[in-house]
Amino acid sequence: MSARVVLAVARRVLTQLRRDRRTVAMLLVLPCAIMTLLWWMFTGLPGRGFAALAPALLALIPFIVMFLVTSVTTLRERTSGTLERLLAMPMGKGDFLLGYALAFGVVATVQSALAVGVSTWFLDLDVNGPSWLLLVVAVLDALLGSALGLFVSAFARTEFQAVQFMPALVIPQILLCGLFVERDRLPRFLGVVSDCLPLSYAVDAMRSVSAQRHPDVLGDLALITAFAAAALVLGALTLRRRSA
Amino acid sequence: MTTGGFEVTGLTVVRGGTEVLRDLSCTVSAGEVTGLLGPSGCGKSTLMRAVVGVQQITRGSVRVLGEPAGSASLRHRIGYVTQTPSVYDDLTVVENLEFFASVLGVPRSRVGDCLTTVDLSSHRDAVVGRLSGGERSRVSLAVALLGEPELLVLDEPTVGLDPVLRQDLWGTFHALAAAGAAVLVSSHVMDEAMRCDRLLLMRDGRLIADDPPTALLARTGTADIESAFLALVREDR
Numbered sequence A: 001m002s003a004r005v006v007l008a009v010a011r012r013v014l015t016q017l018r019r020d021r022r023t024v025a026m027l028l029v030l031p032c033a034i035m036t037l038l039w040w041m042f043t044g045l046p047g048r049g050f051a052a053l054a055p056a057l058l059a060l061i062p063f064i065v066m067f068l069v070t071s072v073t074t075l076r077e078r079t080s081g082t083l084e085r086l087l088a089m090p091m092g093k094g095d096f097l098l099g100y101a102l103a104f105g106v107v108a109t110v111q112s113a114l115a116v117g118v119s120t121w122f123l124d125l126d127v128n129g130p131s132w133l134l135l136v137v138a139v140l141d142a143l144l145g146s147a148l149g150l151f152v153s154a155f156a157r158t159e160f161q162a163v164q165f166m167p168a169l170v171i172p173q174i175l176l177c178g179l180f181v182e183r184d185r186l187p188r189f190l191g192v193v194s195d196c197l198p199l200s201y202a203v204d205a206m207r208s209v210s211a212q213r214h215p216d217v218l219g220d221l222a223l224i225t226a227f228a229a230a231a232l233v234l235g236a237l238t239l240r241r242r243s244a
Numbered sequence B: 001m002t003t004g005g006f007e008v009t010g011l012t013v014v015r016g017g018t019e020v021l022r023d024l025s026c027t028v029s030a031g032e033v034t035g036l037l038g039p040s041g042c043g044k045s046t047l048m049r050a051v052v053g054v055q056q057i058t059r060g061s062v063r064v065l066g067e068p069a070g071s072a073s074l075r076h077r078i079g080y081v082t083q084t085p086s087v088y089d090d091l092t093v094v095e096n097l098e099f100f101a102s103v104l105g106v107p108r109s110r111v112g113d114c115l116t117t118v119d120l121s122s123h124r125d126a127v128v129g130r131l132s133g134g135e136r137s138r139v140s141l142a143v144a145l146l147g148e149p150e151l152l153v154l155d156e157p158t159v160g161l162d163p164v165l166r167q168d169l170w171g172t173f174h175a176l177a178a179a180g181a182a183v184l185v186s187s188h189v190m191d192e193a194m195r196c197d198r199l200l201l202m203r204d205g206r207l208i209a210d211d212p213p214t215a216l217l218a219r220t221g222t223a224d225i226e227s228a229f230l231a232l233v234r235e236d237r
């Protein structure tokens, strides 16, 4: 493991991203626009529709976005031959993965800070717990999305296929994470499935932070981190120095 | 036996269910430019991948600079240019080189030197995706030169380049060999063969000749490498 190489990879990924102005704009503006849209939908309605859904959405967006961005970026790296070139150089797989995690961690932090800021300041989202915890959960979600994206990119040959993994892996998690039906009211089997999916804990954590003054989210955070680490290890196994 | 260059013994590689390399043996030594020639699909790139250590092999052994191919300790001693340029299209020329320089841990000054070698100094701030095919492959070549490798494996590095630049690059290859490196260059343009110190001719996953170009012409009684190759194929049947 070498800090020099990790930083070089992170810087390179961020430079590539910066060159793609449209993607940067989408990454930063879209989450804020979606939160605003959600708020707008509920403005004329009684009840706490926005306040109930916003925390879950703040967990979902970085997860989905980073899943897509990472799966396409690493797939590109695999198909362009640059990954093979890097692995033939003195670069550890860990350096490569950490570099990516660092770069996307930075992007996710900025992205989530904007979305959380817009939601709490302009859209009057009540957060009882500390707002910075919202950010921590969001960044972990983003890293989880990145790790899963990296893993699935090994099973895709084209960018079309990579994008198809989104509905396959992500939509079931969205359906079962407690956004549509409370997790404890799901049919028994689906409840168990929901317990096995990382996004469920992300949404739980977000909701605790916004509902409780002193939320206890350590367990949720530990689980999300464990899922992300497991996905990264699986992802590392798909980085082969030798191929057929 | 020196520890420079590489040694392939009884190498068989199966790709997609067919034997792409069949019981192939050869030795490439340091201090020489060795040409790897043969028709499209004969297995040149596969052999190079095996030497660099990125190809899964079925049987046989490949020893590079005295160690088994693919060893971790070889990774900063080999420069490899893949047939399709493997550089980042969305970075500039200099950003690409600086990135690979930090991965290799070589000083930044190497970037300018290697750009001069491949004659791309005037394009240093151009985004690679907007370069011509020949310019792109030169960026890829410059990356391989960064680490001053002891073994250079170049898969068709001169495709699409003009004669002047081609001549310059062959000059560079010979200079590197003279400085003690082993240089393996593949091509399917037979007229480049005369520029090599030694030739490996391949056909259908096997080696059909391993000689200096002049010796090859003398042995087959032909005037150019293309005819020599055809003569060898006839003999081989």
Ligand SMILES: Nc1ncnc2c1ncn2[C@@H]1O[C@H](COP(=O)(O)OP(=O)(O)OP(=O)(O)O)[C@@H](O)[C@H]1O
Binding pocket: A244, B015, B016, B020, B038, B039, B040, B041, B042, B043, B044, B045, B046, B047, B083, B188
């Ligand atoms: N990824 C792959 N999977 C399966 N078969 C492959 C793969 N790559 C190449 N082959 C097969 O291996 C054989 C040798 O390919 P190789 O790329 O080594 O040829 P080559 O001599 O470099 O050809 P060219 O001069 O056109 O570059 C070909 O018949 C090709 O179809």
Ligand SMILES: [Mg+2]
Binding pocket: B044, B045, B046, B083, B155
């Ligand atoms: Mg080839």
